[in-house]
Amino acid sequence: MDEHTAGLRAVAGPESAGERPIFGRDAELARLFHAVDSASADPVLVLLGDVGMGKSALLDRVARRAEASGARVLRAEGSESESNLAFSALHQLLRPVSAEVDRLPERQRAALRGAFGAGPAPAETDLMLIGVAVLSLLSALGDQRAVVVVLDDTQWFDRASLDTLSFAARRLAGEPVTMLLAARVGEHLRGFDRHVPTLTLGPLDDAAAGRLLDLRPQPPTGRMRTRILDEADGNPLALTELTRAVTAREADTKPPSTGPLPLTDHLERIFAARLNRLPASTTRALLLLAAMDTVDSAIAVPAVLPNAEDEAWPPAEQAGLVRRTGQGLRFSHPLVRSAVYHAAPVDARRAAHLALAEPLRDEPDRRAWHLAAAATRPDAAVAAELERTADRARRRGGHAAAAKALQRAAELAPQREDSARLLVEAAAAAVLTGDLAWVEELAAGVRARTDDASLLADAAAQVGRLAVLTVRHTVVFSRLADAAERLALARPATALDLLAGAAVVRFYCGEDAQRHRTRAVLRRLPEDASHAWLRTWVRAVSDPFDDRAGLLCLLPRVAAEARRRPDRLTAFAIMAWLLDETPQAVRAFDEAFDRWGTRGPLPDGLGGAAAWSYVEQGRWGRAREACARSSALGTTAGLDHAVACAAAVDATVLAYQGDATAARARAEDALALIDPWESRSVAVYARRALGAAALAEGAHEAAYDQLRTVFTADGAPVHYHASYPALADLAAAAVRSGRREEAAVIVERSARALADNASPRLRALLERARGLLADPEDAEPHFRAALADPVLEHWPFERAQTLLDLAEWLRRRRRIAEARAPLAEALETFRRLGARPWIERARAEARAAGLDVTDSTPDALAELSPQQQQIIRLAARGLTNREIGEKLFLSPRTVSSHLYRSFPKLGITARSQLRELIENTLVTAGHQD
Structure with a gap:
């Protein structure tokens, strides 16, 4: 909406021809211009301000300036009337570039067109793919020229559009794309409320307010000028409209004796009074139709009020309520729309909604909402229309729109049991928005409408599903x-x-x-x-460690169930992981991901299990892909715990790969999102990652301090599953920081607690810890025991660490010949995994043991960042930039940029050389990707 076209015009240096000045916003305009003009600026900026502060005028100025400089500007404006229509704002934004949408890869194009209802809705909507499609589209447009995305009144965007745009916004770094959003202060913009720069418009100062008043055709003077300045309190729209009201001698311009009304109420009264002064009822009827839905009125007005537009609009324009542009009708401010609607009698509003619904038979969703707005009593037919609307929205991935339609259908359903059933369905849709408060509200509505045990149980289950x-x-x-x-x-x-x-x-x-x-x-x-x-x-x-043997006996039955019911594959994989049956877990996760990809708007319960399984089996690239998916889903749904869990796992991989700085940043991100006593598992994961980062840098005291926190003061595990894998690292840090005795107490307490329920993996970690903490003459049996079981090869990093510990012990005992085999095996594993700090440590030890250590080709990858390594490996498998982007939720441009920066480090000049360069590494690794 053009939020203050009637009033605020700025001053920020020389004005272009035809542009009117905007007073008092020099700094704000400079910040906005910098966001658009500078490659170093943040790609996203949120402009916040109260009603009438001038957000739209500033965005208009920036958009015109960007277009004049050759940029492509895409715009969308939020609308209350369309906030219930899934992807309506995104469709408005991308409608001018529909030809470019057609050039997207087939899967992305189909996903985007399905979201817009322009093609067949897929059987199961992949919301992440829609987000990747928008990101790819913006990136492709940026290949031609800079792109500026201007989003106004975003507090009224439909949820599906906002989620998709926030997904793309978080990945715009390095793209020639700037996204500017405007919203009212106090509005919650999901996805844009954390780590996004904001610019807040405050009141104009006295000088700017005075200059704005002087611009009016009849500037107020004397006491009236003072009263306008006091009551407007620096709000540009209020200054303009109060002055207009005074000039027109409207009765309600005087401040009430008990003080001024709230600003929006006062302004709405001014607009409503101006509406009443219009000369013709036809004009008011036409404005009411437009206020309900500008898009629909273009269809309905000719049918309802034939030949009325030419004679009706001029009085409304003269009153400053609307203006007509090349794109059609625009209200001068959202409050004008609100005033027009609320000033109309109820019967008039109802008749207008029915009039708008009549010509919309080819647009059933819009029609359904108009019929719902016109309904004043229960109506089974309208409720049924809304049910069908909800079904269409759900199939397109518009879960918030579906829930709203079902909630309104429940209000209109004549039978209480039907109403309760619809609320249960609304709750099921609302679950997929991540809004727990809304789901609980819907469940409360079910409880108020029925005693049916089945419906009550279903409502409780929906709350639990999200909770x-x-x-x-x-x-x-x-x-x-x-x-x-x-x-x-x-x-x-x-x-x-x-x-x-x-x-x-x-x-x-x-x-x-x-x-x-x-x-x-x-x-x-x-x-x-x-x-x-x-x-x-x-x-x-x-x-999982209460009766591990008994649970293992039941696992084949669960596996058989998963084969009959593939939707339970993930549940089986999680159970296998919890029981340290990682090979089974990885196979099941692979099958689940191959079948369903990234579909589903919410992270799975215990979604971090997949990433941890891949970490444990040495498939660190795949682990980071799983983290990216879980983080993207969690961020979109506003589920901080899922985002924190993904960050903690990601931090662990980064630490193992030697990027300690990035690992610490990710771990701290995880800790900032959770309460460590409410989310002990994530807190332990994050501390383990911080400990691993410190170990990678050789900071053993810092590592011990971090790892010690995953056990209580008396040595018990803080978390019954997440703490135990830290035992060996705790021992390694303790030995090098003089804390051997304290660590030994913790290790032995854990051994007693686990007893016969310890998995082979945990027994190996316990033995490694004992070997590290033992007197030198007693260490060897523990290291040998930690390596004895062949199954431990499924945890290659942990096994390689033990091999290195054993080799170091052997060399110090001057058994150098015996040390060489475990050293060589450990070094080969570390190289394969890309564990840089451990590669360097193993190299040093190998040289000391007299081994001829030469750098091999795979070590070239160690010079790359973890993300670059992922991209290189995927490119070596023959994936295109777009396909890599879909996997890692990156734009093709970002993928291309990483490849461009990686080639010189790898000593190659063409993509065709990648496969030959690292083929041996991939074959040896087997499970690396």
């Missing part, structure tokens, strides 16, 4: 466990489903009392063979 992904773990666990206990006898299947969610929360939180509660509720649930896999899930997630 497990939030950071409110303590509260959420209690609610889920309580609900499961209440439903244990009446609805055991639903109760078990809720308890499964509670088990996930138990894993995140790690509080020991939750284990006892989970067991107690599980014992109350009747045994049912059809739900055996879910009972196994609850046991494995809430306490």
Whole structure:
């Protein structure tokens, strides 16, 4: 919307021909110009301001300047009337570049056109692919010339558009694309509310306000000027409109005796009074139609008021309520639209909505919402229309739009049971927005409408489905466990489903009392063979080391269930990971990702398990891909816990690869997003990453301090699953920082706690820790035991660390010949993984052992950043830049830039040389990608 066209005009140096001055915004305009003109500026800037502060005028000025300099400007304006229509704002933005959309790769083009309803909706919408498509499109447009994306009134954007644009915005670094957004102060813009620069428009100072008044045709003077300045309080729109009102001698321009009204109320009254002075009822009727929906009025007005437009618009323009541009009708300010709508009698509004609905039979979603707005009592037909609208929105990935349509349908459903059913469906759609408060509101509506146990249970299950992904773990666990206990006898299947969610929360939180509660509720649930896999899930997630042997016996049955029900593959993979059956986990995760790719708007429960499985098996590139996916989904849905978990895993990989600075930054990001006592698992992961980063730098005291925090003061694990893998690193840091005795107490306490339930992997880590902490003459048996089981090859990094420890011990015992084989094997593994700090340590040890250590071709990759290594490996497999971008959620330009910077470091000049360069590395690694 043109937020203050009637009033605010700026001054920021010489004005172009035809441009009117904007007073008092020199610094703001300079900041906006810098954002558009400078390659070093942040690619995204949010402009905030109260109603009437001049956001739209500033954006208009910047857009005109950008177009004059040759940039392509894409614009979209939020509209209350379209905020319920999925992807409507994005469609408005990209409509002028539809030809470029047609040139996108087939999958991206189909996803974007499906979102716009311009093509067949896919069976399952991939929201991340839509985001990648927008990013690719903006990048491709930037190949031709600079692009400026101007988004106004974003507080009224539909949720699907805002999520997609925020996804693209976070990946614009290095692109010739600038995104400028305007929104009202206090509005929550999901995806743009963290780490995005903002510029807030405050009131004009007295001098600028006075100059603005002087620009009016009849500038106020004396006491009236003072009163206008006082009441407007530096708001440019208020200054202009109060002056216009005074000049027209409107009654409500005088401040009330008890003080001024709130600014927006006062301005709406001014506009409403001006509306009442219009000479013809036709004009008011036409304005009302336009206020409801500018797009729809272009269709409806000729049918409803034939030949009315030519005679109706001039009075409205003269009153300063609207202006007509080459693109059609525009209100002078959003408050004018609001005033026109609310000043109309209820019957007039209802008639207008019906009039707008009539010619929209080919646009059923718009028609449904107009019919809903006209409905004053329950109406089954309109409720059914909204249900169909929700279904279309859902199939296109517009989950917020679907939930809103179902919620309104529930209000219009004549039967209470139907209303409750629709609210349950609305809750299911709202779950996929990540808005827990909304889901809880919808569930409360179900409880108010019905006593049906089935519907009540379904509502509770929807709340639980989303609640497990939030950071409110303590509260959420209690609610889920309580609900499961209440439903244990009446609805055991639903109760078990809720308890499964509670088990996930138990894993995140790690509080020991939750284990006892989970067991107690599980014992109350009747045994049912059809739900055996879910009972196994609850046991494995809430306490994998309580009866590991028993759980392993049940795992084949769960695997068989996953083969019959592929949607349960991820659940099986998570259970296998929790039980340290990493090879099975990785195979299942691979199959799940190959089948479903990045589909689904929310991260999976325990979504970090996939990334951890890949980390443990040495497939660090694949781990970072999983982290990127989980982070993208979590950020879009506003689920900080999922984002934090991905950041912690990513930090660990970066630390192993030797990028300690980036690892620390990612780990600190994770810790900033969570409460360490509400999310013990993520806190432990982040501390382990910080410890690994310190070890990579040889800062052993700092490493010990970090790793010590993953165990309590008396040596118990802070988290029942996440803490144990830190034992060996804790011991390594302790030996080199003089904390041997304290670490030995922790290691032995963990050994007693795990006892016979320790997995081969954990037994190996315990033995490595014991070897490091033992007296020199007693260390060898522990190192040998840590390497004895062949299955440990599935944890290559951990095995290579133990091989290096053994080799160092052997060399110090002057058993140099024996040291060479484990040294060579460790060095080869570290090279394959790209573990740079450990490569250097192993090289030094190998030289000391008399080995001829020569750099091999794969070491060239060590000069690249972890992300560049990922891109190089994917490019070597023959993927195009666009395909790599889809995998890593990057634009093709960013991929190309990384390749361009990597080639000189690798000593090559062409992409065709990549495969030959690292083919041997990929074959040797086997699982690297």
